[in-house]
Amino acid sequence: MSSIVKCKFSKCLNANSLIEEARNLGLIPLPKNQKGIEEILMDMNIKFSPFTEEKAELGKKLYFEPRLSKSGIISCNTCHNLGLGGADGVSAAIGHRWTVNPHYLNSPTVYNSILNASQFWDGRATTLVEQAKGPIEAEPEMATPAKLAVEKISSLPEYVNEFKKIYGKSGVTFDNIADAIANFERTLITPSRFDKFLEGDENALSKKEQEGLKLFIDKGCVACHSGVNLGGNMQPFQVANQYKFASLGDFKGDENGLVKTPTLRNIAETAPYFHNGAIWSLNEAIREMGSTQLGISISNKEAETIAVFLKSLTGEKPKVIYPQLPASTEKTPKPQL
Amino acid sequence: MSSIVKCKFSKCLNANSLIEEARNLGLIPLPKNQKGIEEILMDMNIKFSPFTEEKAELGKKLYFEPRLSKSGIISCNTCHNLGLGGADGVSAAIGHRWTVNPHYLNSPTVYNSILNASQFWDGRATTLVEQAKGPIEAEPEMATPAKLAVEKISSLPEYVNEFKKIYGKSGVTFDNIADAIANFERTLITPSRFDKFLEGDENALSKKEQEGLKLFIDKGCVACHSGVNLGGNMQPFQVANQYKFASLGDFKGDENGLVKTPTLRNIAETAPYFHNGAIWSLNEAIREMGSTQLGISISNKEAETIAVFLKSLTGEKPKVIYPQLPASTEKTPKPQL
Incomplete structure (x- = not known):
């Protein structure tokens, strides 16, 4: 050497x-497949939810789901744009009611984020399941309390059925919403x-x-x-x-x-x-x-x-078909702008 | 009868x-194909730009391109969300710096909009090429003057090459940007x-x-x-x-x-x-x-x-692969938030 x-x-x-x-x-x-990802996560001592294609497919919808925000117009993809290297191209994230991130923090890329040993700039989460909940609830980001997120998703029968099929009795919960999103994010390897x-x-x-x-x-x-x-x-x-x-x-x-x-x-x-x-x-x-x-x-x-x-670290992005989201129903909580 | x-x-x-x-x-x-669309447009006496797959593919990128907005975080798809029936699910459109549409106007669906005889609520445009320019420039929407839009797109070599290949000498112009977007929108038939x-x-x-x-x-x-x-x-x-x-x-x-x-x-x-x-x-x-x-x-x-x-009028949506957008360069005008 x-x-x-x-x-x-x-x-x-x-x-x-x-x-x-x-x-x-x-x-x-x-890693070349989900098994390889799990091996790395185990090596890093990071908990993970067992991967399934169905979870990832549901998670993809939720990742692009603006109704997970209080306003109904901000989704995970707003700040972690899959077309822009998984980020947003602005210095500090812009969230609900055009709020600049109060700590002036930049949105990190979602690509390969499953393989980070820590999540968030201050590493306060270790799993993407934990991470995914943060921006949904944070008032300056998507501003949706967990309860409202569950209420919104539960108002859409297509989601309710999918959650039941995948998560059984527990159905639509905030944990399961985050779990599905994290499973989609596991496919974002480049x-x-x-x-x-x-x-x-x-x-x-x-x-x-x-x-x-x-x-x-x-x-x-x-x-x-x-x-x-x-x-x-x-x-x-x-x-x-x-x-x-x-x-x-x-x-x-x-x-x-x-x-x-x-x-x-x-x-x-x-x-x-x-x-x-x-x-x-x-x-x-x-x-x-x-x-x-x-x-x-x-x-x-x-x-x-x-x-x-x-x-040379710019990687090949997975092909993501833009999801069709279920139509709102009369029970769906209205956007709060 | x-x-x-x-x-x-x-x-x-x-x-x-x-x-x-x-x-x-x-x-x-x-209509079942682009030729059928053209026949209808001719019947309605609406000018159209001859369709090509290449224009539509470029237009798809531009449709999802947040850098066409002054802030860099609003794209056509923000208000005309292909996952939400081609609209945004809020009463009045929210644009640059969270501005509510000053006339309190609702975003119409982009799906099948090529076949409308008139565009905008007041019908002030007849073609989607004309229409597409409106929200990009409008201060309460994407807030990007035509000149800035051209400057932004021209700073991205991948776009410049595509525009040259498709539009020849004229290259990146505001008209050609709108034309490409309109060609993508022509594929949004359900x-x-x-x-x-x-x-x-x-x-x-x-x-x-x-x-x-x-x-x-x-x-x-x-x-x-x-x-x-x-x-x-x-x-x-x-x-x-x-x-x-x-x-x-x-x-x-x-x-x-x-x-x-x-x-x-x-x-x-x-x-x-x-x-x-x-x-x-x-x-x-x-x-x-x-x-x-x-x-x-x-x-x-x-x-x-x-x-x-x-x-029963809910139609089958075309499969749209989420586009990968060119990386910003040092010449790309910075987001203005």
Whole structure:
């Protein structure tokens, strides 16, 4: 390994050694099926609800269901837009009655989020089932108390039947709503060329991308952006220096000053960056992380090279047929705008 | 015909005569392909842009493209939700910065809207190309001046290439953006059992539904709700009596006091009803129309029977794969919230 580190990248970079190095550092390819996801979740000691296609299909409807919001016009997909890398492209999330997220927090991508060890910027949830409930209930987001969410969904016979079929007697509950959504989100996995590379396909990444990966490793980015998601775990916030936009919003990490490291998968599609979405350029974001987290200076050219690698993490998105939602009935609680 | 009118519905209702009567009154089935749509548009003397799959595919992206809004979070699909019968399920549309439509106007369904003789409640556009520009530019809706829309789309190379390929030299223009969207909307046709019935399948509607259709004709609803869309044309507003919620919002029809008759296709999915979305019950809406437009009293039971027919107009929706949108670039104008 040391001989590779010393040499001047692309000239002597050996793809096989790089693959080995990356895997030794804990970078692993995306699982190929739901069984593979479960194995990773078990390894991470994360509880999960057993996957079924029926749950995922119901969850897809609920994911696109604006009636889960108090207003009837905001769905999970509003802020975690499957067409926009699973995020919304604005600095801080906009919710009910156009409320800017009170902590000025940026919406993270939903893609591959099942594989995060922690959910939310402060990691206060570990499962997507727990996570899914948060934005539905949060007053500045979808603003729907659990009871109202259940009332709304229970007013739609098509949903009631599906819940009964899938969840038996318990039927429509807030837990089951979140469980179905989480099951849909489990299907939002985006394999990329990087995964092929990790699986041993030396040509899956160009020489320039391999060079970027090597720099990504050597600069120390991989220390936090590790694991199957190149992130998703809790890490100290502002290790070496203060983040230059730290004053925007009041987020200071969790009670121990930790922050969830965002996944780098699809990062080229999910600007703006950081918890408060203050940085729009990937290059600038890389350099800022060098300063903030690693206490090193990453040159513009180095950042460019790392960015070339990061772009190889843009994955193939699953085909999602836009769901047809059941028509409201006279029992459906009216939108509250 | 008169013998049928006199008889007591289902007992002596002859499906074949009913089909003939309906067709004689101008109720015609949905076209089966784009050529059929063009024939209808030519009959109605409506200009149209020649359809291509490529335009429709590009238009689909733009239809779901929130960056066409100033904020970056509102797309055509926000108010014309393909999962909710092509509408939004709220009384008056909510737009940029949570602005309620200043005239308190309800979002009409996008499904089959290509076949409307008029667009907008006041019929101020006749083509969907014209129509599509309205909400993008309107300050209380998507709030994006044409110039900004073009700037945003032009900042995304994938779009630029597609526009060049499809529209040649003119490339990304506001007209071409609207044209592509209109071409996608041309694919949003929803054939229903009623169409099969009109095509001659006597069993496509139940006896009860046929009875509802007969009442729909005999009560005079068909006078305005005619043609392929059972609506979509301009008609006098509040012919016999004032609409009971007329004071909600300031809409009074166009300069001649005319209002666009909404299509009845998928009407069971698109509550609330009327230009200001003040009535949530289909039954109540039917009775209100009897009073307002026809100057007759429609009983609760009759309204129920008509509603049974109207539900047969709920059509099969085309399968729409949720589009992947190009990633923003550093040139992309930032969201303005």
